[in-house]
Amino acid sequence: MTLPRQRGLTEQAADAAIDTACRMLRLPSIRNEFPDIADRAVKDQMTYRGFLAELLMTECDDRARRRSERRIKAAGFPREKSLRTFDFDANPNIDPATIHTLASCEWIKKGQPLCLIGDSGTGKSHMLIALGTEAAMKGYRVRYTLATKLVNELVEAADEKQLNKTIARYGRVDLLCIDELGYMELDRHGAELLFQVLTEREEKNSVAIASNESFGGWTKTFTDPRLCAAIVDRLTFNGTIIETGTDSYRLASTRARAEAPATAS
Structure with a gap:
């Protein structure tokens, strides 16, 4: 399809031509934002080059946002969590400076692991999902899973002779987030398969684990002492x-909110 080109188009005809061209070129952001940007260009007396740059940057920014949303969706997080909504005051055991350093994702770039350890309700899953979301927003491929779900998937894959394929699929993500490690004892076969995922990932890949057990308590999950030590x-x-920490993050947050009105008065 060729668009008719002629000089002296009316504003209405020009808008229609722009809309058609944006559809053909798959530029939805320019198509949606063009009228407002054009009006602003006139008001601010933009040059032609400035106007064109504004249009193109609008499209680029929106495409980056949509890619980020797709990566977050592909990660499989069970709910939305962000660092912005984490209550550091309710859990002083967590250093905000350390978390914000982790949010830069340099540790993922270097293929380093992360362990979040503490009692139930101390904010581990929140932090795990929030840091995973930050990584996805910065362009990293992320996958979230529960430890038991991952082990069950690996056992089924081994039974169906698909283990290498499954491990390779997890190996392609830049950050593997494993939640709730330590809630259930794993049999030897399951523990060995999990160990295989953790050790056979390429050096450029990172793993982040949230566990309600200290490392000393991991022998309840990995009953083989040598395997536990290796992990x-x-x-x-x-x-x-x-x-x-051990203080309940959830209870502390609830208590802080309940006391807020009395404090304010």
Whole structure:
């Protein structure tokens, strides 16, 4: 299809031509934002080059946003969590400076592991999802899973002779987030398969784990002491360990909100 080109188009005809061209070239952001940007260009007396740059940057920014949204969706997070909504005051055991450093994602770029350890309700899952979301927003491929779900998937894959394919699929993500490690004892076969995922990932890949058990308590999950030691060594080598503490993060947050009106008065 060729668009008719002629001089002296009316404003209405020009708008129609722009709309058609944007559809053909798949430029939805320019098509949607063009009228407002054009009006602003007239008001601000933009040059032609400035006007064109504004249009193109609008399209680029929107495409980056949509790619980020697709990566976050592909990660499979069970709910939305962000660092902005994390209540650091309710859990003073977590250093905000350390978390914001982690949010830069340099540790993922270097393929380093991260361990979040603490009792239930201390904000581990919130932090795990929030940091995973930050990584997805910065262009990294992220995958979230529960430890038991991952092990069950690996066992099924091994039974169906698809283990290598499944491990390779997890190996392609830049950051693998494993939540709720330590809530259930794994049999030897399941523990060995999980160990395989943790150790056979390429060096450029990172893993982040949230566990309600200290490393000393991981023997309840990995009953083979040597296997347990090997996994701990893998995760602590050049890794970051954050202890979220023993006080209930959820209860502390609730208590702080309940006391807020009385304090304000």
